[in-house]
Amino acid sequence: MISLKIQQTFIEIxxxxxxxIISIVDGYFLKNxxxxxKSIFKICTFLENVLDFLPxxxxxxxxxxxxxxxxxxxxxxxxxxxxxxxxxxxxQNRTTLYKYIGKLNQNRNDLFFLKREIDEKNLELEILRxxxxxxxxxxxxxxxxxxxxxxxxxxxxxxxxxxxEQENTSPIVKESLKYMSISGKNLQVIVDDILDLSRIEAxxxxxxxxxxxxxxxxxxxxxxxxxxxxxxxxxxxxxxAENIPKIVLTDDVxxxxxxxxxxxNSIKFTEKGFVKIAVKLISVENNFTTIGxxxxxxxxxxxxxxxxxxxxxxxxxxxxxxxxxKGAGLGLTIVNRLVRAMNGSxxxxxxLQEGTTFSIKIPFNIENxxxxxxxxxxxxxxxxxxxxxxxxxxxxxxxxxxxxxxxxKQEEAEFVMVKDGIEALIEISKNTFDLILLDINMPNLSGxxxxxxxxxxxxxxGKTPILAITANNSxxxxxxxxxxxxxxxxxxxxxxxxxxxxLLKNL
Amino acid sequence: xxxxxxxxxxxxxxxxTSLIRxxxxxxxxxxxxxxxxxxxxxxxxKIQEEEVKLLIWDIAGTYGEEKIPKSYFLGASAAxxxxxxSREETYLDIKNQLDAVKSISGLKNIMxxxxxxxxISDEKLAEIMKIIPISIDLMTSAKEDENVEDAFIxxxxxxxx
Numbered sequence: 001m002i003s004l005k006i007q008q009t010f011i012e013i014x015x016x017x018x019x020x021i022i023s024i025v026d027g028y029f030l031k032n033x034x035x036x037x038k039s040i041f042k043i044c045t046f047l048e049n050v051l052d053f054l055p056x057x058x059x060x061x062x063x064x065x066x067x068x069x070x071x072x073x074x075x076x077x078x079x080x081x082x083x084x085x086x087x088x089x090x091x092q093n094r095t096t097l098y099k100y101i102g103k104l105n106q107n108r109n110d111l112f113f114l115k116r117e118i119d120e121k122n123l124e125l126e127i128l129r130x131x132x133x134x135x136x137x138x139x140x141x142x143x144x145x146x147x148x149x150x151x152x153x154x155x156x157x158x159x160x161x162x163x164x165e166q167e168n169t170s171p172i173v174k175e176s177l178k179y180m181s182i183s184g185k186n187l188q189v190i191v192d193d194i195l196d197l198s199r200i201e202a203x204x205x206x207x208x209x210x211x212x213x214x215x216x217x218x219x220x221x222x223x224x225x226x227x228x229x230x231x232x233x234x235x236x237x238x239x240x241a242e243n244i245p246k247i248v249l250t251d252d253v254x255x256x257x258x259x260x261x262x263x264x265n266s267i268k269f270t271e272k273g274f275v276k277i278a279v280k281l282i283s284v285e286n287n288f289t290t291i292g293x294x295x296x297x298x299x300x301x302x303x304x305x306x307x308x309x310x311x312x313x314x315x316x317x318x319x320x321x322x323x324x325x326k327g328a329g330l331g332l333t334i335v336n337r338l339v340r341a342m343n344g345s346x347x348x349x350x351x352l353q354e355g356t357t358f359s360i361k362i363p364f365n366i367e368n369x370x371x372x373x374x375x376x377x378x379x380x381x382x383x384x385x386x387x388x389x390x391x392x393x394x395x396x397x398x399x400x401x402x403x404x405x406x407x408x409k410q411e412e413a414e415f416v417m418v419k420d421g422i423e424a425l426i427e428i429s430k431n432t433f434d435l436i437l438l439d440i441n442m443p444n445l446s447g448x449x450x451x452x453x454x455x456x457x458x459x460x461x462g463k464t465p466i467l468a469i470t471a472n473n474s475x476x477x478x479x480x481x482x483x484x485x486x487x488x489x490x491x492x493x494x495x496x497x498x499x500x501x502x503l504l505k506n507l
Numbered sequence: 508x509x510x511x512x513x514x515x516x517x518x519x520x521x522x523x524t525s526l527i528r529x530x531x532x533x534x535x536x537x538x539x540x541x542x543x544x545x546x547x548x549x550x551x552x553k554i555q556e557e558e559v560k561l562l563i564w565d566i567a568g569t570y571g572e573e574k575i576p577k578s579y580f581l582g583a584s585a586a587x588x589x590x591x592x593s594r595e596e597t598y599l600d601i602k603n604q605l606d607a608v609k610s611i612s613g614l615k616n617i618m619x620x621x622x623x624x625x626x627i628s629d630e631k632l633a634e635i636m637k638i639i640p641i642s643i644d645l646m647t648s649a650k651e652d653e654n655v656e657d658a659f660i661x662x663x664x665x666x667x668x
Contacts, residue, residue, distance in 0.1 A: 045547040045548075045549055045562060046545065046547045046562075046564070048510055048512070048560075048562055049510050049511065049512040049562055049582045049584075050512070050581050050582040052582065053581050053582040054581070060578055060581070061578060062545075062576075062578045062579065062581075063544070063576065063578075064543065064544030064545060064567070065544055065545050065547075066543075066544055066545065066546040066547075075543065075544055098543050098544060101543060102541070102543040105541050105543060105567075106540070106541045108570070109519050109520055109539070109541045109568075109570075110539075112519075112520075113520065113539070116594075
């Protein structure tokens with residue numbers, strides 16, 4: 001005996017070949033809709049045009065159909081058997097089961113469309129990101145180009161100020177020169193900052209990884225500030241923990257830049273009290289050490305809001321900050337980016353009218369210390385002189401030529417000045433020199449084209465070091481010049497001591 | 508009056524149910540409700556002075572390489588394969604998908620319709636027509652009621668052949 005509950009889940013009907021109901025064989029599912037002698041197609045539309053095609057004595061299953069009764073949908077599975085005289089149709093109500101399947105199916109499809117929408121949005125974002133990146137690259141390129149164009153004349157101005165300062169001049173001239181020099185150097189800081197930032201943004205900043213003695217670096221910084229720090233109301237305090245590794249591998253120039261920038265920043269905003277620089281060991285693990293640098297002051301401090309934006313570009317907290325203090329507000333942005341490029345972190349803690357503390361943590365690689373000492377020993381300076389050295393200088397910029405000639409004259413070097421590449425080529429094909437300095441962008445024959453014409457000067461200067469003297473001093477440019485055969489690159493702007501150091505190194 | 512059974516097949520979410528609702532009830536809804544199983548709708552058409560009762564089987568959209576049960580095609584006179592012009596994955600492998608439907612259904616010709624033309628530009632539409640290696644019968648929009656009736660007339664004519 002089949003229970004009533006089960007009988008309500010199905011119905012079996014017998015019809016003729018035209019779909020007219022002959023009888024209800026069993027079950028109660030939608031029984032009132034299946035009336036003898038009436039067509040089954042009224043409720044089972046899906047059977048219309050199907051019954052004629054049924055094979056004889058072969059059962060056929062059609063699953064997951066929907067029928068509607070009194071505005072209510074039912075999901076059914078159907079089994080049909082056509083004999084020689086009639087058709088048996090078994091209909092099973094599967095509404096509950098299909099309701100769950102339906103929900104799962106809907107969720108699956110909804111997820112698909114959601115994922116698709118996210119993918120499309122991501123694609124749009126990627127396009128927008130590329131556009132923004134391109135615009136940023138253009139901006140950086142423009143700034144780099146502008147900075148480069150400003151650097152050349154600025155170099156000339158500062159060099160001339162340097163030269164005039166060495167002459168006997170009246171106190172008024174000396175005073176004027178001092179202010180010219182301060183303003184010029186201020187402008188140089190801004191230009192250098194812009195160049196640095198555009199390089200970092202363009203991903204062109206390449207960090208060196210050379211052995212460096214941290215203690216020596218801090219001593220150097222201390223001696224620089226001992227000479228330049230003039231405010232007796234602000235005491236500079238330097239602390240270096242004894243347990244820090246002596247030698248670490250890093251880019252000493254950039255680490256120096258980070259520390260100098262932060263110390264200068266603290267000095268700028270501290271009228272009275274102290275500026276403290278502390279270096280301490282945070283951890284040592286295998287070949288790595290993490291060193292903490294803390295630069296704290298008793299200056300004017302910042303509000304929480306100001307501290308949050310302190311690493312943003314062109315950020316200076318008071319309206320007249322960029323007039324009173326050097327720079328365009330890029331210093332801390334550069335510090336932040338440089339620290340990040342060194343895989344380090346920087347944070348700031350400040351209280352208004354109490355002071356500010358910048359805390360930096362930088363991981364350094366520490367190789368076998370004895371190997372490093374050998375490498376460092378190799379870097380010991382060579383005490384040579386330029387006296388009597390024969391130098392050819394080729395530059396189309398008369399002012400640049402004059403500056404180099406002044407320096408060489410002071411160093412008692414013998415030199416020949418030429419104003420383009422052709423003149424330089426003629427000169428080096430006839431006379432032998434100890435050093436050849438070539439500007440890159442020269443009329444008639446550029447420095448990089450000249451060096452390739454080795455057959456013309458090989459006899460007289462085949463072994464003479466040729467140095468590029470240029471303001472195109474990005475890492476890529478320097479690599480290109482070295483590949484072309486230049487022994488070294490003198491980057492503009494340079495100071496007298498920098499020029500002499502590079503010349504001596506290549507003698 | 509003769510009755511003809513026709514089927515609408517294609518991937519899920521391409522708008523098969525929307526096309527049928529637009530054609531039979533002249534209704535459209537933006538909401539997407541996935542079809543479970545098969546719903547059969549009927550509409551009387553007058554074609555070449557003859558009344559045809561079109562029995563339209565709305566088959567649940569397939570997912571990936573899912574196959575349509577062969578039993579659904581029993582007694583079918585024609586079928587319409589619907590793809591979504593705004594979704595590449597619904598037409599990139601269309602030739603193989605159509606061949607699979609032909610093989611299961613035993614139908615020689617299957618009508619090809621690209622729906623949701625309102626979502627893309629005419630240029631993109633022309634591009635798609637170039638990409639698809641087989642002839643497209645019609646581009647439709649159930650939402651804007653574009654070419655929907657024409658598509659079903661064409662399907663009915665095919666069912667009468």
